Amino acid sequence: MMMHTTNSALMELGVYSFGDTQRNADGTLRSTTEAIANLHEAIVLADTVGLEYFGVGEHHTLDMPASSPGAQIAAAAGATTDIRLGSSVTVLSTDDPVRVFQQFATADAISGGRVEITAGRGSSVESYPLFGYELSDYDQLYAEKLDLLMTVNSSERTTWFGTVRAGIDDRVIVPRPVKGSLPIWLGTGGSAPSSVRAGRLGLPVSYGIIGGIPSRFGRLADLYRATAQQSGHRGPDIKVSAGTFGLVAPSKQEAVERFYPGWRNLQLLMTERRHWPNPDRARYEEQTHAPFAYYVGDPDDVAGRVVDLYRHLGHMRHFFQMDIGGLPHEHFLEAITLLGTEVRPRVQKLLRSK
Amino acid sequence: MELGAYSFGDTQLNPDGSLRSTAEAVKNLFDAIVHADSTGLDYFAVGEHHTLEMPASSPGAMIAAAAGATKQIRLGSGVSVISTDDPVRIFQQFATADAVSGGRVEITAGRGSSVESYPLFGYNLRDYEQLFEEKLELLMRVNEHEQVTWSGTTRAALKDLTVVPRPVNGSLPLWVGTGGSAPSSVRAGRLGLPISYGILGGAPHRFSALSDLYRRTAQQAGHTGPNIKVSVAALGLVAPTKDEALERFYPGWRNMHTQMGKLRGWPAPDDNAYLAQAHAPGAYYVGDPDDVAQRIVQLHGHMGHVRHFLQMDIGGLPQEHFLESLELLATEVKPRVERLLAIEG
C-alpha cells in the first residue's frame, strides 16, 4: 500500500450538508424554510473563517430539505468571496445534466470561478419516485448522464445522443464557466468498481466515508490512482477528497455529547427507512475514536485524525458533515468556526512538520 | 406602483462586434440586480434564454444568487419556461431562493420568447398548450402543498410525496406571463392567478382589452382579492435626457432586431419604427425620467397595473448605461410616478 508522506501542499478543510431541520423541544420538526436559511448562514460563516470548501448534498425530506444544491450554491456564490462551493452530491441520475450544468455554471460566473460539481448516487432515494425514475435503472442513468454532463462541460457547443434523454444536435449551452469548464468530481462510497470508473474517466474522486475504518479507503485510493495512470490520465485532476461525519467543540466530551442526539435521530430515521442497525450508544462512542469514522472531538483530536487519514489516502481535502438529526444551529456554527480557526492551522502545522 | 427591471442576460460586445463571454454577462446581471437593490428598485426578474447573446439559462440559480446578495428587492422569473422544465425542480429552486431572501421571491410562468429550450430539452413546440396547462397545474399544487399528489400525461405522477423546502410565506406568489393572446388572459382569470403582460411592440394601451378580459374572467370564476392584479413588462431605458436615452438604446435594439430577425424571419430593423415606438403611444419606454414616468402613468390609466418593469439590457448595452438606467428608474422615475398617480387618484 502506498503511504503518503507530506509535501508542501496544504490540506483543504470544509463542510458538507443536506440541510438539517431543527427540532422543537418536544422533538417535532421546525420549518424547512428555517433549515435553508440556516444552511445559507453556515456557508457564509464558513467563508468568513477561511474554510476552503462547502458542499450541499441533494435531499428531499422534511428533515433534510436541501433539494436544490444548484440554487443553494448560487445563493452562496452571491454572498461569499473565497470559499469553493459544490454539490455533495448531485443525484445526477434523476436530474437533467444540462439543467444541472446551467445552474452550476451560473453560480460559477457569479462566484468568480469557485464552483464544482460532484456527481454521485447519494444516500437519498426520494428523488427517484419524485422525478419518475426507477431505482433499478440507476447504472444506465448514471453512466449516460455523467457522459452528457462531461460533454456539455467541455465545450460551448454540444452534440450528444443517448437513450435516457433527448439527444442534442449541435446546440449551444450557456453560460460557460469562468475557467472554461467546471471541476467535476465523482462521489463514491466504498465500492471498488466506482474507484475504477473514476480512474478510467480521469476525474477527481470524492470518498464518502460514513462508517467502518477510514484508513481502509487507502487501498481504494491506490486503485483509483493506479487505474488513472494505466488509463493515461495524470496531472492535477487526479486527486482525492474525503467526506466524513464530524463535529468540533472546545472539548472532546462536549463534541461527543453534542453530536449524539442528532446521530441517534438519524439512526432511528434510517432504521425506519433503510434497515440500518438500531442505535447503540456504546458503538457510537467507539466510532468517535480512532481508528473509526466519526471525527468528533476537540481541535487537536480532529486535526490529528485528519492527518492520520492523510497518510493512507493522500487526500487534498477533508470535509465534514456535522449538522445531522437536528443538531442545534449554534453548535453547528461554533463547529464551523473552530474548524476554520483552530483545526485548520493545526492540520497545516502537522502536515508541515512531518 | 412598483417599478422594476427584467433581463435575459446580455452578453457584451467587443469593439469589433464579436461577443465577449457569457460568464461576464451573468456576472454583469448579478451586479445589476445588486445595484438595483441598493437604489431601492422594487423588483427584478430574470427570463430564461439559451443563447450566446442572452445566456440567463437558469433563472432559478440567478435569482438564488441575487437572494443571497440583496436586502429588499423582490426577485422573480420573467419568465420561467415551465413547459420545457420540471415544475417540481423550478419550485424547489425558487423556494430555496425565497428562504435565503427572507420571503422576497416570486415565479412567473410563461411561454417565454425563447424557443431554444424546446429542442434542447426534447420537447415539441406543437405540444406547448398541453405542456403549459398541466405543468402550471402541477406548479400550483406543489406551491400550495408540502405533500403532493398529482397525475397527468406530461410528467410522472406524484403519490403523496414530499416537496421541500417550503417558502417563507407558505407559498410563492405565482404569476402567469403572457404576450398578446386572449386565451392566456382567460386562463389566468379562470385560475385566479395574477397576470403579467409582456408588451414588445404595438400600442400598449391595446393590452387594456386583455386586462379587462382577465378581470372579468376572474370575477366570473369567483376570484377576487389581492391576487387579481396585473403587471406590465416592456422594453425601455432611462437616461438623463431623451436624446441620450434614444442613442444609448438604439445600437442594442438594432443588434437584437437583426439577430432575432434572422432567426424568426422579421423584416430588417426600421429606424422610423424605432423612433415611433420610443414615443407615446409606443411600446419602448425610452426617455428621461419625466418622459418615462408620464408614459407609465398613462398606461396605468388604461390597465391599472401594480407593477411596471423594463428590459433595458439588450443587444450588448454597455453595463454602465444599464446601471445608470436602473438607478434613475428607482430614484427619479418612481417618485414622479407616485406624484402623478397621487394627482390622478
Add this chain to the structure above:
Amino acid sequence: MVTYSNGITCCSPPPSSRHRLGYVSTSESRQDSGFRTIAVLGVGRVGSAVARTALAAGYEVRVAGSGAAEDIALLAEIVIPGARPMTVVDAVRDADLVVVAVPLSKYRSVDASALAGKVVIDAMNYWPPIDGQIPDFENDIASTSEVVRRHLSEARVVKTLNHIGYHELEDDAAPSGTTGRRALAVASDDEAAAADVRVVLDRFGFDSLYAGPLAAGRAFEPGTVIFNGSFPRDELLRELELHPHPTH
C-alpha cells in the same frame, strides 16, 4: 409437508437429527470440508470483503466481475491482494465453493450451467428502498434465495453471509472457540452443502447455526431482527426460535 419443532414447514425430506435447528457439534465445526478454492462473483463491497476474508482464512481465491479478467486485474491486485482475477466461467471451474455477491438485479446474468453441481453461497439481499423493485422478487413471498435457486437450478444453494455488514466480516472475525464469537445463520435444502459451508464460516471466523431449508432464510433477510443485529450462537438460536420465518 413436515412441520418441525421450531415451526418451520417444508416439503423436502426431513433433515436428519444432526441438522436439527440449533445443533452444533464441536467436532463438526472443526471438520475439514476439503474445500481449498473459493470463487467470488462480484467485486463490490461485499464480494471484495468476502474474498479478503477467504484469503485471510487460507483459501485460494478467484474473483470475477461481469467481464474479462483484465477489467478487474488492478482492482484485485490492490484491493484484494492474493486473489486471482478471472472470468466467471474460469473462476468457478474447479472451485470448491462459489460465493455469489453480484447486485441482486443482475442475478440472472450469473451463468447457471457453470454453477451446476457446485456449492453456492447466495450472499445477496433484496433492498427495494435502495435498489428499486425487482419484479422477480417483489411478486414472490419466497425467500430471495429460493428465487435465485430457481435460476441456479442445478447448484447446491446455501443462504448465508447476507446478514453481516461487509466491513463487519473483517472486524468481527475471531478464532474458533472464542467466547461470544459472532454467529451467522445458514439455510439450505441441501444439508451436506450447509455443513460444508459451516466449516468454511468457522475458518472465516464465525460460529454458525443451521436454520433449516432455504425457506428458513426469510428469518434473516433485510428487515428482520437477525439482519439488523449481531449475535453469538446462543442468542442467534433464541432469535431464530422467537422469530421464525413466515410460513408460506
